[in-house]
Amino acid sequence: MVDRMLLSGEFSYAAFATQQHHIHQSPEYCVPRTKHLNSVFDANVNRFIVSSDLGNGKSIFLEQLTFEAHSRGFEVFAVNTQLPEALAELDILLTSSAKRMYLIDGYARYRKAVKHIGKRLPASSVLVCAIAQSVDDLLHSEIAEDMCGAPREIDLNILDSAELAAWDGLLERWGFWEGRIQETRVDRLEFLRAQCGSENRSIVLSLFRETRLSRKIDEIVNYFLRQNPHHSKAFIAVLINALCQNHVDWPRITEWLEIDNAALKVDVLSSPVGDFMSGTSRWYEFTSTELASYILNHYDFAIDEMVEVYSKIVRETAYSADDLRGGFDARENLKELMRFRFLTKLFSSRGVGVTAINAVYRNRCSAPTLPFTA
Template structure:
């Protein structure tokens, strides 16, 4: 059961409950210190909590444990399994039929906007809301969340294991006999292994565990055996990608979404390799681990194994685009950061870039993408990552053109276009009227901050200021140099205001930008 928890992401809730009560007899759950913090907050009437972590660092298990502890304390607990049409009606009933202390738990809150708006209108004192989201998604979505709830949440970050949790993890792994090649390590060596090699991240520890076991070879054999059947392989890839991108797919979703007749045949259901991922008797996906799915995609498959079948999957999903859920999948798959997450990175970076370009080029003609500014922005970002600035410019032209025909907020395009202007100029080292290029980029970065004071991306782009100045300052007149430094001061003021915000994210990165701007201004004064 413990291996299934770590490897497949399957939570045995009965065993979890026993482990919470008696960890020595049931070595299954690493009790997280912040569980007590959240319980105390809810007991004291805190209405609004957000639990955060990166891929595979324990949000789901934390929330399952939280729900068990809350039930023990006499709370009513409601857990949103899927944002179906009936959820709004169920929420009405939950909020209006009782005054009992109630906790509503919603994972991946960014996908439940309508439901959150409904909850925001209730604001009953007896109801506490516990949300979870991956850290990068929260950085993008927390503004609309704050607007809906009219308050800042109490945030819990689960990314790093505390010293106490590290020691607990060592004991649980020890009792389950899973240290294997590292069994001879002393306790201090195991502590250092988790703290240093795994950076206190549970996801990294799981990966190291898999690498030291025969699990990697086992899954490699399974994937290799399925590859020769295009339809089965598409189903497997869809399952793995869905786990990494948190689609929460069911067997019926895989069969219906892909629309492959062969997935309804008995041969699909009795395939011994697919049974490692799907329990056909219960119609359940038994492989839910985002960590191991990511490991398989990036370590056992090359981009050449993924790009063509991914395009086929995307085209099949596109046929079902009338469904809101499918449109979300189409959007998520095409985000450049997600393609980077799905496709393996190795020494052949050019090959990876070609694979990404191939995917974008092959799906650009589809109706969902053809006039979609977000799609063309992602294509532009991919071109920027490869230093293909002229191709990036064409993608930006498409993004801006299609944005005019919709209500699409161009602040994302503006930020990346400003990055394009600065990077392109820094690469060429001989642009005409460089100060005008700089001022245009700076104006776009400053404008994108209006109404988006919690957005940090413009400060990342501002790191290019120093390089730009080192290349072009000799071409500046006195007045142009003055304009440049006025802009730097303006950006520095914005940085200071951002760092003063209590809910601001990526502060380490923004601090680095502040340091660069301060050094630039000091050295020239």
């Protein structure tokens, strides 16, 4: 269960609930952001913006917050659409004086929903939005205007001393310290503080490099790129979608790339991935954003194949942008896929990265005109 969360980013509500019911013991599943969780309920405001750099735990925090809100008697609604009928349903919910919490993971993506809820939010309810960047004064003012009230910011980037101590206990509990287990607790905490910068992302990356997870990652990459090269395009598609935070619909990707999804599922679950992803319906989301970036940084891929897969996904996403119902999601996905920052993550190899990005632009220029929407 812990390996699944670290590698795929999938959070288990049940595992976290079990951990929190033994709150006086050291965490056995994940590090709770207790101070920040309590701040949502102890504040005299009901609008919050949760900020962190990519990989520092905003989505996991929202999952933890869901449990905490339930335990305090709140109904929780995760808002991940802006379809008119969904907003109409929200109108009905927002007329109630019941204790309700509305969670939006992606302020920019779901800005229309943020405005809609913020304008109607009753005093008994709480609105929490997450954003994958730091919030300066200008952005804070924009968010306050959208939320129809000044939000309190919760910055998750830096772990406090209690959270670092919880990480130490968790790593010891599951044998992740390996060679460092001989060090004193003070030295291990100093490693988390100094070498990992007191950041979730850096701690997880150190696990990818230095523990049994590194061997598991080797096994996964070898399975797809060397032992079963006929699945290499599917593997690249999985990594691209992970970098896009799995916003692109996987069945569509398999259709675009002519992947036999049923056969792929059988092979994936019989591969090293099956060790930690068996029993989940979203078996194809077996790498987190951080793991996808790590793999692309540390392993060699056939660049022509990566360009081909990426260009196909971009092209078909663009063709979907004018769909009356799904067009919004397609346009947002297209924005993410086309960002230069995204391209530099995808084609991260220093030796061929620039060449690959140039190939992508040439591919786009030679393709039929796409319905890009601003």
